[in-house]
Amino acid sequence: MTTTFPPRVFSGVQPTGNLHLGNYLGAIQKFVALQHQHECLYCVVDLHAITVAQDPNELTRTIREVAAAFIAAGVDPKKNIIFNQSQVSAHAELAWILGCTARIGWLNRMTQFKEKAGKDRENASVGLYTYPVLMAADILAYRATHVPVGEDQKQHLELARDIAQKFNNDFSASISAKGYGDAFFPQPEPLIQGAAARVMSLRDGSKKMSKSDPSDQSRINLTDDADAIASKVRKAKTDPEPLPSESAGLEGRPEAANLVGIYAALAGTEQDAVLKQFGGGQFSAFKNALVDVAVAKLGPIGAEMKRLVSDPASIDAILKDGAERAHAIAAPNIAAVKDIVGFVR
Template sequence: MSRVFSGIQPSGNLTLGNYLGAIKNWVPMQDNNNCLFCIVDLHAITIPQDPGLLRQATREAVASLIASGINPKKSTLFIQSQVSAHSELSWILSCFTPLGWLNRMTQFKDKAGKNREQACLGLYAYPVLMAADVLIYKATHVPVGEDQKQHLELTRDIAGAFNRYFNVDHFPLPEPLIQGPAPRVMSLRDGTRKMSKSDPSDFSRIHLLDDAETIALKIRKAKTDPNPLPYDVKELENRPEAQNLVTIYGALANKTVPDVLKDFAEAPFSIFKPALTELIVSVLNPIREDILRLLKDPHMLDLCLREGKEQAQEISEKNLSEIQELVGFLKN
C-alpha cells in the first residue's frame, strides 16, 4: 500500500481553489492508501502571523478538511508543530542540502520579491522543511499542484543525497500525484493568476465559508469577456477567465471541459454564470454547514487531533531514531 502525505497551510478560511486543487482529490485516496494529512502551521509562520488568528485558522483548516470528506478514522490528520520530528529532520536534511539547490527555488524569489535581503531564513529554507514533512514518514506519493512540483523534485534530490552519503536505501523517492480536472484554480478577477487567499481582493476567490448570497455576488462580478462560450476547447486557450469558470464547473460537476462546452456552447455568461453559481452553492453549502457545526465542538476537534498526533508520532519517531543512528548521534 502506498503512503501518501500532503499538507495545507492554516492561512484562514480555505478557498474553492484549495478544495478543487487539493482536498477533493485527497478524499478518494483514503480508501486505498495509507494517508497522512497535515496542517502545516510551521510553514505558515514564514510570514508574520497574529497568534490568536493562527490558532483560529488552524482549527478552521481542520474542520474544513473533515467537512470536505477527510475521515480521521481512515487517515492520520494532525498539526505539524505538534510532531517535533518534522523540525528535527529538517535540520538534519539542511546539512545535506547545497545552497545552490535552494537558490533555484522560484517560489522564494516570487515571495521575497525586491525585499530579498530582508526576508527571513525560514522563507528561504522552508523547502527543506517541506522535504522533512514528506521524508519523516517515508511517504511514497505526494499530491501536488503544478506550482509545487519543483519542491517535490528537491525532496527527491535531498533524499537521494542522504541515501548516497550513507550508502543506504533509507528514504524512498516520493512520486508526485497530480490528479483531478482542476489542478489549478485561477483568480475570479484575473484568469492568469492562481486563486489565492493573499490576493487583496476578496472577489478574487470563493471561500468554503461563503454563503449562497456571497457566492452569487462573486460569480456575477467574476471577470469574463463579451463572447459566448465556444463549442471547441481550443477556442478557450486565449480566454483565461472563461476557461477558468468552465474548468471550475467541470471539476464540481465531475465533467470534462469538452462535456461542459457541449452543454453550454454558444451560451452567454448571463446564462452560464447563474448555472455555475447554483452548482457551487449545491456543493459548498453542505460543507459550509458542517464546518460551522464542527467549530462549535472544539473538544471533538481536539480529540481527533490528539489521535492524529499520536499516530504521526509513532511513525515519525521510529524513523527519526533510525536517521539519528545513521548520522552518528550518541544515544543513552
C-alpha cells in the first residue's frame, strides 16, 4: 500500500527578539500567502531558542512578540495553527527517537553549527549541536509535506529528509506489518518563494540583516515607527553610481541590489520593474519612494504588534488554543511511531 500524505505546511520562527524586515520578508510575509493555499502550522520555536543562553523574562516577552508579529502581518489564528513549541511535548519526544535514527556524521556536516559555535565548539551546548534533529522532529511530528525555508535552512531540511528516509527504511517491515503503508514519514519539500528572501544589512550589503548586529541602523525593526524607518532608509549605504535600468547592472553593487530587492518585495513587484521605473535616477529619489513603500507596509504591522503585546493574556490564549490543535495532530503520529518502534503503550 502506497502511503499518500495530504499537503501540510510547517514553519517556525525563533523568539530571539528584535524581529526585523529580514524576518518579515524572508518568512512571515510568506506565511500570509501560504495560508490561502495550504493547511498551515506556524510555530514559535522556543525550544530552539534555548540552545543558547536566554534571559527567562526576555524569552517570555519575545515568544509573545513573535506570535503577535504573525497575527499583525495577517496570519489568521483561526484558519491556521499558531503555537509555541514547548507546549506540545511531541517535539521533544520525537526528537529523541529521531536522534537515535540520525547519524553523528550527518550532524558533523551541518555548517550552521560550525558558524554559531565558532572556535569554542567544546563549550557549545549539546542542544545547539542536535538542533537539526529537533527541527526534523518539528516537521515530521505533523508529517508535514512542505516547509518554507531560507537558504540558510536548506541543509537542515535536507537532513530532515534523510532522517525521514532512514526511519522509513529501518522500520519498513514494521511500518508495513502494522498497516501504515510503505512509508510513515513524507519527504518534506522546501518552499522558497519570491524576491528578497535574503535581506542584507543596510550598512553592509555583504552581510545578512541580523538582530545581533550592534548597529540598530543596520536593520528595520518591525516595531520601528515611521520616523525611524525613514531615517534608516535614507542613511542606508549606497554607492555613487545612479541606479541601473536592468538587473545586470546590479552586479557587484550589493547595497544597491539589496535596496532594490527590498523595494520589489515590499511593493509586490519584480526587480526589473523597479529598475525600469527608477533606473538612471539618483538614490535620493529612489530612497524617498522606498520610505513611502516601507512605511505604508510596515507601519500598520508595527502598530498592531504593539497593541497585541499590550494584552499578553490574549496572546497566551491564542497560543494555548493553537497548542491544543497542534497536539491533536501530533499525538496520533507519535503513538504510531512508538508502535512502529516497538514500545509498549
